[in-house]
Amino acid sequence: MAILRDHGYPVERGGTQSFGQRPDLYGLDGVHLEIKRAERAQVWAWMEQSQKDAQRFGDGVPTVIFRRSRSKWLICMELSDFLTFYQAAETGENRKK
Helix, strand or coil: CHHHHHCCCCCEECHHHHCCCCCCEECCCCEEEEEEECCCCCHHHHHHHHHHHHHHHCCCEEEEEEECCCCCCEEECCHHHHHHHHHHHHHCCCCCC
């Protein structure tokens, strides 16, 4: 995802190119990224997939990044995970899982 790389995050594509052997995107420590582009959001189903895949890959907090055509990207994660990240940012801690 170019926007993450543009902000200095070393993410790489996996997903369809790896036939399920890697997450959609990988490279963010402690975060499992599920990327979706659809006109109708299916956030609950996407989050369930992210949770299963995060457990399978063992790469971090289940997170869904999604958008529809001509819209901004949105992010979805459990509130408890967001609070952990936010609190770590406030205290300057490096959050790794």
